[in-house]
Amino acid sequence: MKRSRSRKKGDIHAIAKEAGVSLMTVSRAMRGVEGVSEQRRKEIVSIARRLNYVPNSNARALALDNANLIGVSLPNLFNDVFADVLNGMRGAIEYAGYSSIVDTTDYSSKNELAWLERLLTWRPVGVVLTGVDHDPALRERLQSAAIPTLETWDYSADPIDICVGIDHREAGRQIGEYIVSLGYQRPVYIGTKPGRDLRAEDRAAGIADAFSAVGIQPVPRIAAPDASNFEMGARGFTVALEGYAPDVVFFLSDHYAVGGLMAATKMGISVPDQIGIVGYNDLAINAILPQRLTTVRTPRRQMGIMGARNLLARINNVPVEKAIALPVEVVIGDTTRQQ
Amino acid sequence: MKRSRSRKKGDIHAIAKEAGVSLMTVSRAMRGVEGVSEQRRKEIVSIARRLNYVPNSNARALALDNANLIGVSLPNLFNDVFADVLNGMRGAIEYAGYSSIVDTTDYSSKNELAWLERLLTWRPVGVVLTGVDHDPALRERLQSAAIPTLETWDYSADPIDICVGIDHREAGRQIGEYIVSLGYQRPVYIGTKPGRDLRAEDRAAGIADAFSAVGIQPVPRIAAPDASNFEMGARGFTVALEGYAPDVVFFLSDHYAVGGLMAATKMGISVPDQIGIVGYNDLAINAILPQRLTTVRTPRRQMGIMGARNLLARINNVPVEKAIALPVEVVIGDTTRQQ
DNA sequence: ACAGAATATGTTATCGATAACTAAATCATG
DNA sequence: CATGATTTAGTTATCGATAACATATTCTGT
Numbered sequence: 001m002k003r004s005r006s007r008k009k010g011d012i013h014a015i016a017k018e019a020g021v022s023l024m025t026v027s028r029a030m031r032g033v034e035g036v037s038e039q040r041r042k043e044i045v046s047i048a049r050r051l052n053y054v055p056n057s058n059a060r061a062l063a064l065d066n067a068n069l070i071g072v073s074l075p076n077l078f079n080d081v082f083a084d085v086l087n088g089m090r091g092a093i094e095y096a097g098y099s100s101i102v103d104t105t106d107y108s109s110k111n112e113l114a115w116l117e118r119l120l121t122w123r124p125v126g127v128v129l130t131g132v133d134h135d136p137a138l139r140e141r142l143q144s145a146a147i148p149t150l151e152t153w154d155y156s157a158d159p160i161d162i163c164v165g166i167d168h169r170e171a172g173r174q175i176g177e178y179i180v181s182l183g184y185q186r187p188v189y190i191g192t193k194p195g196r197d198l199r200a201e202d203r204a205a206g207i208a209d210a211f212s213a214v215g216i217q218p219v220p221r222i223a224a225p226d227a228s229n230f231e232m233g234a235r236g237f238t239v240a241l242e243g244y245a246p247d248v249v250f251f252l253s254d255h256y257a258v259g260g261l262m263a264a265t266k267m268g269i270s271v272p273d274q275i276g277i278v279g280y281n282d283l284a285i286n287a288i289l290p291q292r293l294t295t296v297r298t299p300r301r302q303m304g305i306m307g308a309r310n311l312l313a314r315i316n317n318v319p320v321e322k323a324i325a326l327p328v329e330v331v332i333g334d335t336t337r338q339q
Numbered sequence: 340m341k342r343s344r345s346r347k348k349g350d351i352h353a354i355a356k357e358a359g360v361s362l363m364t365v366s367r368a369m370r371g372v373e374g375v376s377e378q379r380r381k382e383i384v385s386i387a388r389r390l391n392y393v394p395n396s397n398a399r400a401l402a403l404d405n406a407n408l409i410g411v412s413l414p415n416l417f418n419d420v421f422a423d424v425l426n427g428m429r430g431a432i433e434y435a436g437y438s439s440i441v442d443t444t445d446y447s448s449k450n451e452l453a454w455l456e457r458l459l460t461w462r463p464v465g466v467v468l469t470g471v472d473h474d475p476a477l478r479e480r481l482q483s484a485a486i487p488t489l490e491t492w493d494y495s496a497d498p499i500d501i502c503v504g505i506d507h508r509e510a511g512r513q514i515g516e517y518i519v520s521l522g523y524q525r526p527v528y529i530g531t532k533p534g535r536d537l538r539a540e541d542r543a544a545g546i547a548d549a550f551s552a553v554g555i556q557p558v559p560r561i562a563a564p565d566a567s568n569f570e571m572g573a574r575g576f577t578v579a580l581e582g583y584a585p586d587v588v589f590f591l592s593d594h595y596a597v598g599g600l601m602a603a604t605k606m607g608i609s610v611p612d613q614i615g616i617v618g619y620n621d622l623a624i625n626a627i628l629p630q631r632l633t634t635v636r637t638p639r640r641q642m643g644i645m646g647a648r649n650l651l652a653r654i655n656n657v658p659v660e661k662a663i664a665l666p667v668e669v670v671i672g673d674t675t676r677q678q
Numbered sequence: 679a680c681a682g683a684a685t686a687t688g689t690t691a692t693c694g695a696t697a698a699c700t701a702a703a704t705c706a707t708g
Numbered sequence: 709c710a711t712g713a714t715t716t717a718g719t720t721a722t723c724g725a726t727a728a729c730a731t732a733t734t735c736t737g738t
Contacts, residue, residue, distance in 0.1 A: 061695095087416075290605050373685090399726075
């Protein structure tokens with residue numbers, strides 16, 4: 001014995017000795033695997049408890065070359081949007097006996113790649129990514145490692161592995177068409193700086209599609225300066241009013257839209273009489289606004305649950321649909337004129 | 340060789356063979372530890388890259404009996420409050436070369452205990468808990484395992500190990516005293532059901548302290564029925580108006596307060612003329628409200644950073660203060676009458 | 679040019695748990 | 709009651725990486 005083998009009296013050997021059985025018997029007993037008589041199992045489990053036994057997942061994962069882990073990457077946690085997706089997902093994952101570990105990328109595909117590299121060293125059984133735009137190396141790495149991978153939130157017909165999401169361009173088109181049908185003619189889109197949130201840009205493109213179908217184009221896009229989501233909406237709104245004369249303003253999300261709506265209130269601009277406001281996501285805050293936003297309801301929780309289920313199926317080699325686009329729903333609120 | 344040893348051509352042995360050196364040399368080279376000539380190191384690293392080597396953290400953690408992991412438990416992720424704390428913390432943790440894994444407990448100390456049990460099997464070097472109220476077994480487990488533990492958000496003079504937080508009762512007292520000084524006399528507190536959020540209850544107690552000091556008591560507490568935070572605020576507000584005749588309403592958090600404020604707007608109740616509204620946390624949304632909330636600014640990000648630093652110090656056996664209470668600041672807004 | 683220091687590299691035992699294989703004990707049935 | 713089928717339990721080799729110890733090689737200063 002070279003290394004000082006200071007057994008903290010808590011490992012599987014100690015229990016085996018105490019119980020007068022072999023290692024394997026303890027291992028089987030602790031895992032609830034068959035091959036141990038009920039009586040012995042109880043005995044062993046009680047000894048384990050007494051000795052304060054804490055199983056070593058590292059050893060287990062090493063022996064099995066696989067941890068019961070599913071890695072989840074999100075852009076950030078400041079956003080109730082992803083929290084909804086995540087909560088749905090976690091339930092399903094944990095119910096199936098896996099653990100999820102979550103990390104954030106702050107909308108950077110470089111961060112995302114770095115995160116994946118770290119994650120892979122832990123030998124996860126599955127990976128969940130937000131969105132479908134990634135560093136090219138990421139796709140390659142996942143496929144060469146042959147790890148079941150779910151892309152969610154966004155939709156792609158050609159996912160890395162499987163995908164459950166929303167077709168954001170189509171969603172943009174839907175809300176765009178509704179707004180067009182109300183007779184609006186001078187739209188502006190307020191989002192974040194180009195390249196940061198590609199889903200939002202898809203939506204903007206969908207909105208532009210709808211307007212260009214009736215001969216209105218382009219739909220100017222305004223990138224709000226960095227701040228909290230609420231503030232970006234408020235500031236973007238101000239900028240929009242200064243630089244254009246919009247009759248309707250689309251916002252990247254409800255957060256932004258709330259910012260815009262409040263800014264309008266402050267400025268004494270009447271909504272929807274003088275200007276229309278459109279959000280995205282139908283967040284919880286919408287339920288308590290004096291005027292409910294016209295927005296798009298996204299099935300976030302459902303997306304999380306379905307995504308997780310499909311991923312789990314994939315992990316267990318059950319065939320699943322490669323790519324699923326969930327429908328969204330236009331929510332008619334009080335911040336746009338009535339039909 | 341019993342088991343089919345299908346080396347995926349990517350482990351440390353393969354690299355060693357390819358490079359014609361021993362395992363240890365590869366291990367040292369990969370870790371950037373001294374004991375390898377610069378030339379060899381480069382050679383080995385390039386071979387590793389070529390073979391698509393992915394280090395196995397499970398093996399590493401097993402060999403070292405310690406993973407570079409810090410487990411973080413939060414009540415939930417729906418809340419920008421904890422997101423702020425977390426972001427501050429993560430930066431510091433990652434900067435120091437550790438990884439953090441986050442999980443949520445949904446305000447249940449039973450969940451928290453279960454989380455800890457799972458976490459411990461991974462042999463983390465440190466643990467972060469939100470709040471100071473836990474299952475008694477949790478304290479014992481952490482102390483007997485001698486794992487550096489940070490309790491944050493809340494303050495306790497007798498932490499499990501170390502603590503960086505806010506004295507919520509004191510914070511409640513401060514805002515309470517300010518409100519008292521404005522001449523309000525019929526306060527109501529709107530929170531969640533008893534036992535769920537103990538910090539919030541501390542705040543309520545602090546507020547009550549302030550009022551009872553001028554002979555006003557009790558401060559009725561209303562528990563809003565479960566819903567989103569915004570909605571709970573809105574509904575609680577309605578209940579408060581029906582059951583009492585408050586001249587000022589304290590809310591568990593700004594989320595709630597925004598709900599209340601919006602409800603007031605809807606009902607045509609003028610704030611602060613007819614009623615005062617007080618929040619907690621000074622969240623981002625406050626910056627864009629038509630009327631800024633009177634609230635309490637909590638140093639969330641700073642708390643995360645300082646907490647992480649202290650925990651890291653603790654992990655490295657550098658002595659640190661056992662318990663730190665960070666100061667809060669009353670934010671004078673437009674939702675209470677002026678002095 | 680040579681002893682002792684410093685640097686570079688190899689050998690071996692472990693970390694804790696598990697799969698695969700083997701062996702012993704118990705059971706069922708004609 | 710004998711014998712193959714079941715159940716229960718033990719033995720051994722591994723998983724991939726690392727610390728500790730041992731050895732070989734290169735410097736350094738006099």
